[in-house]
Amino acid sequence: MNGxxxxxxxxxPGGPISRELANDVTALAAAEFGGVANLHFHDQxxxxxxxxxxxxxxxxxxxxxxxxxxxxxAIWFARGGYGANRLRDDLWGRLNEAARDKxxxxxxxxxxxxxxxxxxxxxxxxxxxxxxxxxRENGAAAVRRxxxxxxxxxxxxxxxxxxxxxxxxxxNLVVLAHMLxxxxxxDLSGHVIMIEDIGEYLYRVDRAMSAITANAGIRKAAGxxxxxxxxxxxxxxxxxxxxxxxxxxxxxxxxxxxxxxADIGHDAxxxxxxxxxxxxxx
Amino acid sequence: MNGxxxxxxxxxPGGPISRELANDVTALAAAEFGGVANLHFHDQxxxxxxxxxxxxxxxxxxxxxxxxxxxxxAIWFARGGYGANRLRDDLWGRLNEAARDKxxxxxxxxxxxxxxxxxxxxxxxxxxxxxxxxxRENGAAAVRRxxxxxxxxxxxxxxxxxxxxxxxxxxNLVVLAHMLxxxxxxDLSGHVIMIEDIGEYLYRVDRAMSAITANAGIRKAAGxxxxxxxxxxxxxxxxxxxxxxxxxxxxxxxxxxxxxxADIGHDAxxxxxxxxxxxxxx
Numbered sequence: 103m104n105g106x107x108x109x110x111x112x113x114x115p116g117g118p119i120s121r122e123l124a125n126d127v128t129a130l131a132a133a134e135f136g137g138v139a140n141l142h143f144h145d146q147x148x149x150x151x152x153x154x155x156x157x158x159x160x161x162x163x164x165x166x167x168x169x170x171x172x173x174x175x176a177i178w179f180a181r182g183g184y185g186a187n188r189l190r191d192d193l194w195g196r197l198n199e200a201a202r203d204k205x206x207x208x209x210x211x212x213x214x215x216x217x218x219x220x221x222x223x224x225x226x227x228x229x230x231x232x233x234x235x236x237x238r239e240n241g242a243a244a245v246r247r248x249x250x251x252x253x254x255x256x257x258x259x260x261x262x263x264x265x266x267x268x269x270x271x272x273x274n275l276v277v278l279a280h281m282l283x284x285x286x287x288x289d290l291s292g293h294v295i296m297i298e299d300i301g302e303y304l305y306r307v308d309r310a311m312s313a314i315t316a317n318a319g320i321r322k323a324a325g326x327x328x329x330x331x332x333x334x335x336x337x338x339x340x341x342x343x344x345x346x347x348x349x350x351x352x353x354x355x356x357x358x359x360x361x362x363x364a365d366i367g368h369d370a371x372x373x374x375x376x377x378x379x380x381x382x383x384x
Numbered sequence: 385m386n387g388x389x390x391x392x393x394x395x396x397p398g399g400p401i402s403r404e405l406a407n408d409v410t411a412l413a414a415a416e417f418g419g420v421a422n423l424h425f426h427d428q429x430x431x432x433x434x435x436x437x438x439x440x441x442x443x444x445x446x447x448x449x450x451x452x453x454x455x456x457x458a459i460w461f462a463r464g465g466y467g468a469n470r471l472r473d474d475l476w477g478r479l480n481e482a483a484r485d486k487x488x489x490x491x492x493x494x495x496x497x498x499x500x501x502x503x504x505x506x507x508x509x510x511x512x513x514x515x516x517x518x519x520r521e522n523g524a525a526a527v528r529r530x531x532x533x534x535x536x537x538x539x540x541x542x543x544x545x546x547x548x549x550x551x552x553x554x555x556n557l558v559v560l561a562h563m564l565x566x567x568x569x570x571d572l573s574g575h576v577i578m579i580e581d582i583g584e585y586l587y588r589v590d591r592a593m594s595a596i597t598a599n600a601g602i603r604k605a606a607g608x609x610x611x612x613x614x615x616x617x618x619x620x621x622x623x624x625x626x627x628x629x630x631x632x633x634x635x636x637x638x639x640x641x642x643x644x645x646a647d648i649g650h651d652a653x654x655x656x657x658x659x660x661x662x663x664x665x666x
Contacts, residue, residue, distance in 0.1 A: 117621075152624015153587055184587040187594045191637070280591050283565050284598035305435055305466040309562050312469045316566035339399070342434015355473070 105255040107176035107205050109140050111168035112233065114147040116211045117183025118155035119234060121148060124180070127233040130242065131249055138253040144168055147180050154185045162190040165215075169225075172200035176252055179208030179215070181234040182274075186214040191285065194218055201225060207248060208232050210300075210368065213273045214286050216377060220271065221288035223383045229272035229296075229366065230259070230374035240370040251374050261296065261365050261373040268324055269384045272296040272366050272375035275331075279310035282317045291322040292384070294361060296375060297349075298329030300368035304341035307331055308348045315356035325359035330367030387537040389458035389487050391422050393450035394515065396429040398493045399465025400437035401516060403430060406462070409515040412524065413531055421535040426450055429462050436467045444472040447497075451507075454482035458534055461490030461497070463516035464556075468496040473567065476500055483507060489530060490514050492582075492650065495555045496568050502553065502659045503570035511554035511578075511648065511657040512541070522652040533656050543578065543647050543655040550606055551666045554578040554648050554657035557613075561592035564599045573604040574666070576643060578657060579631075580611030582650035586623035589613055590630045597638035607641035612649030 112124075124143045131141050146164030149156030156164070168177055204225040206216060209232065216227035230251060231244035238244065247259040264270055271290060273281075275297040281287050297314075299307065314320050331345040343351065346363075353360040365373045378384050394406075406425045413423050428446030431438030438446070450459055486507040488498060491514065498509035512533060513526035520526065529541040546552055553572060555563075557579040563569055579596075581589060596602050613627040625633065628645075635642040647655045660666050 150621075153619070153621050154624070184591060187591065279562060280595040282595075283600070284595065309466060309469065313562040313564075313566065318565070337435070339432075339435050342436070 106138065107252040107255070108138060109174050110142065110176045110178050110252055111171065111174040112141060112143045112147060112178050112180040113164045113168050114155035114180050115161050115165060115189060115215055116154065116185030117181055118150050119147050119181050123233060123236060127236055127245060130245060134246065135249045135253045139249050142174070143180065158188045158190065161185065162193055165189065166193060166196055169201035169204060170198045174204065176205040176207065178248065178252070179212040179232055181232055182208065182210030182212050184211050186211050187280070187286070189215070194222055194224070197224055207251070209272065209372065210274045211277060213277050214281060217273070217281060217286040217288055220377045220383055221286065226381055227377040228374060228381070229377070231372050235370065235372070238370050244370045244372055247374065259374045261375050263294070263327065263364065264375065266380055268292070268294050269379040270294045270296065270375055271377050272298070272329070272364070275299040275307065275310045275314070276302060279313040282314065282320070287319065290319060293323050294325055294327055295320065295323050296327045296329055296364035296366055298364070298367040299331045301333045301335065302331065303335055303337050304343070304345065304348065305337065307345055308341070311348055311352040315352040315358055321356055321358055323358060325361040326353055327361045327364035329364040330369060332368050388420065389534040389537070390420060391456050392424065392458045392460050392534055393453065393456040394423060394425045394429060394460050394462040395446045395450050396437035396462050397443055397447060397471060397497055398436065398467030399463055400432050401429050401463050405515060405518060409518055409527060412527060416528065417531045417535045421531045423460070424456070425462065440470045440472065443467065444475055447471065448475060448478055451483035451486060452480045456486065458487040458489065460530065460534070461494040461514055463514055464490065464492030464494050466493050468494050469562070469568070471497070476504055476506070479506055489533070491554065491654065492556045493559060495559050496563060498659060499555070499563060499568040499570055502665055503568065505665045508663055509659040510663070511659070513654050517652065517654070520652055526652045526654055529656065541656040543657050545576070545609065545646065546657065548662055550574070550576050551661040552576045552578065552657055553659045554580070554611070554646070557581040557589065557592045557596070558584060561595040564596065564602070569601065572601060574606050576607055576609055577602065577605050578609045578611055578646040578648055580646070580649040581613045583615045583617065584613065585617055585619050586625070586627065586630065587619065589627055590623070593630055593634035597634040597640055603638055603640060605640060607643040608635055609643045609646035611646040612651060614650050
């Protein structure tokens with residue numbers, strides 16, 4: 103990985119955030135990382151257009167503007183929430199040299215953008231906490247982990263199974279299941295794929311696993327690690343398998359090594375996963 | 385299409401049904417189609433194993449047994465409910481000549497089986513009502529439509545946009561989104577693809593549309609028709625587009641013709657769609 107990221111632009115490719123959240127995270131960053139991790143929330147974060155933080159054009163333009171601006175060292179996605187996959191298709195070809203030298207941090211729905219960036223070797227795509235995590239139980243710890251990463255570039259907050267040899271990625275499971283064979287999908291041959299999710303019935307976890315393990319590209323991975331699947335709704339009938347049994351079942355069926363758990367998820371413990379090997383695309 | 389189907393075996397590739405439902409549908413069939421559409425519910429329909437009507441082996445075996453039995457003219461899936469994609473991978477190669485001469489009727493989750501059959505030119509795959517639809521408002525009309533189709537083979541209950549020239553298929557949208565690039569996926573070049581769904585947030589409808597319209601195979605289709613998306617849960621924020629606007633958006637973005645509405649869905653009006661051209665694979 104490159105070193106620290108001093109100036110950080112925040113955009114919302116999916117849903118909007120409140121001014122209050124931006125103020126709270128800015129205050130935390132100023133108090134604990136003043137001068138070493140400076141946050142710049144783009145006004146687009148506060149737009150509202152139906153489900154989204156502004157229309158597709160507004161969200162695309164804000165991301166492009168921030169990514170192409172050489173005065174920022176990093177883009178921090180302020181929130182997930184569905185919408186990153188609706189950014190304009192022509193976006194990726196319009197990123198400039200400044201965009202190629204940035205760190206991009208987020209997870210969940212913004213994994214679509216991390217995938218695009220990683221696939222095209224544009225900057226450093228990193229899975230990790232977002233400002234919106236401040237609202238979770240013990241959420242300040244998650245936000246601090248991200249800020250520490252920006253401020254120091256150090257590996258303290260990295261997911262512990264990451265080694266210097268095996269390239270890794272981390273995705274929301276259902277987001278990944280919908281990204282297969284799209285323009286965003288990177289070649290994950292030889293990679294450890296970490297997955298996590300939130301708010302999905304176990305039958306949907308099972309269905310998403312059936313989709314990803316059927317995919318020829320995914321079958322070339324070094325293996326799959328399961329993060330946390332949280333807030334699983336109760337179904338009218340218990341599914342009959344745990345989340346880990348489901349993942350083991352489909353991995354075995356597809357001949358993909360199941361490598362155990364990963365310390366990621368929609369929670370305060372969500373660790374940092376720099377895509378690639380030592381934070382660089384392979 | 386071939387003519388009538390006198391003897392009809394019922395199996396449950398996903399969730400189970402109750403004995404009461406089987407009795408009610410058997411009584412309706414006997415009263416109105418006695419001697420011309422005889423129903424034979426396989427005992428597997430009533431098994432319970434977690435979410436499913438018996439384990440993967442039991443469901444696979446029951447389907448194989450019924451499909452390979454020459455005394456049945458048709459297989460009628462008694463219910464959807466997640467699980468058809470967990471049937472054994474080796475199933476399709478074990479279907480015999482009797483299985484190749486059958487009609488297979490169902491929809492929703494059982495679309496995975498219809499896809500496999502259609503892809504491999506095994507029998508006649510047909511989208512249409514299932515016994516479990518009896519529980520819906522005015523559900524007897526749906527069950528009658530299926531029984532009439534079995535009893536007469538006539539096109540009275542067919543979706544009205546079907547013509548003799550253009551091959552068609554019909555799928556549950558989210559099921560289709562998870563089936564892309566799997567072993568089940570048929571070549572839909574030149575086909576009209578009808579889609580429908582139930583119980584999905586509009587953002588999930590949007591995400592599924594993004595996945596299917598990104599797929600190279602789907603982009604070779606003649607076009608997409610939108611059936612009904614019912615029981616859409618209210619989200620914390622209104623999505624900002626209707627279901628039809630979502631489908632139009634993604635079709636336009638992918639260059640796939642949007643052809644208008646289809647008269648299918650998880651409701652009593654759900655019409656019959658024989659896969660292919662004139663009910664035969666193309």
